[in-house]
Amino acid sequence: MRLKPEHHLAFFYARTGFLHNIKPIERQTLHLKIVDRLREMIEHGDIAPGAKLIEKDLCESFAVSRTPMREAIRALAAEGLVVLTPNRGACVATITEAQILESFLVIGALEGLAGELAAPRITEAQLDDVRSMHTSMLERHAANDLDGYYIYNRQIHDAIFEIADNELLKEMRRIVFNRTIRLRFIARIADDEWQVAIKEHEEMIVALEARDGPQLGAILRRHLESKRVQIARWLQRQPSA
């Protein structure tokens, strides 16, 4: 049966257990290092959404005591990557279909602003870089290499945020991404949607060359709206669970 929007995408619920092949962590400011490692593992799906984080297991896996581990978990909870329940510990945050679609609206607003700011500021050198990424992206598309395509696609969007030169804006994007990034490891684009995305990227280059902020902002908002619709369709296609 199909998942309702209010249902979770965490299809399985796993106890953490002892995790193998974990690099040891150097002493001092442990909690920051643990935060990075746990975030990486959560984003990469090594720890499933909804999985409970058992302090003891994680401590043994990382070979640290509970003090820095708890500090790390609290920090991740403040970021929204983990959910705390009093006296019942922490779970990896789950995300509903509705929340995924919500997040694309927010990312659209952020990318739109990034575009508005970036276009008037871009230097010739930066423009060359973006053009080069764009060319590489087209090559990956021609080779039907979706993973490669995504890498360059991501580079272009990252570059726009860099050029926009607004630290808070980048930070907000990072936070939103943190909560939806797992999806990018599974969602595949359809061919016709891919064509549209390419076309929108062409328009972005034109707007950048024209240093037209409002125009680039509008294109990016439209681009993210396309992605949102694409994800919505992909979720529709998913077979159940």
Next chain:
Amino acid sequence: MRLKPEHHLAFFYARTGFLHNIKPIERQTLHLKIVDRLREMIEHGDIAPGAKLIEKDLCESFAVSRTPMREAIRALAAEGLVVLTPNRGACVATITEAQILESFLVIGALEGLAGELAAPRITEAQLDDVRSMHTSMLERHAANDLDGYYIYNRQIHDAIFEIADNELLKEMRRIVFNRTIRLRFIARIADDEWQVAIKEHEEMIVALEARDGPQLGAILRRHLESKRVQIARWLQRQPSA
């Protein structure tokens, strides 16, 4: 001498010290309660930007041990309200003029999206509520009551985010506000700017009545841009430090 954009608004640097008149904290899930209290104190300016958070002092003030206090500080650091330096503890985050202006750009993007989403969704009952807040706001303006004006102004903007019905969007706004809220306790609006703000609010009501999302979004982006310019002027006017 004037502060350069890269200089901090934290004009004084205070050691925490024992804080008096602190309500005791009930046991269990202490760190969450401490987070709330510390956040409140930081936002209200009871602990100055740049002030170092001495664990021992804070623990004595709140009558808790270092464990939950450290967890709380780590959580606040993840929110960006506090800055950690390895082996040197935590300071209340400072904010530069440039960062303040950056934050208004981001808030503008978020409010713009909120407007786009809210206008097509608003019910007659909700519209009546907003109209009522708007009327109250106008009254406070007529009475030259700036504090009262800000309360209703805030209510209207909150209402638009509520009607937009996007949890992540609200969360992002909360995070951005957390980092700039201290400013709202000091920045005063000039009379002509006040007039402009009122006019923009009138337009917002019209767009809401027309259920015109793009229009409301545009107005809100412009409204926040006005605020940004207003804050920039206010910062210019500040006598030095």
Next chain:
DNA sequence: GAGCTTAATTTTGTATACATTATTCTGTAA
């Protein structure tokens, strides 16, 4: 007194111990 070196103190970072709350297991009754 200024500037440096070094010891004393303070503060942060980590590990462990104890208290409290959840969860699981076991045995019994229907």
Next chain:
DNA sequence: TTACAGAATAATGTATACAAAATTAAGCTC
């Protein structure tokens, strides 16, 4: 078997103890 009660276990929550780093103070030279 199912349902429940209560004990046993395990997990989280908090406090304290110890280690390492940073800061401050003291002493010394010039």
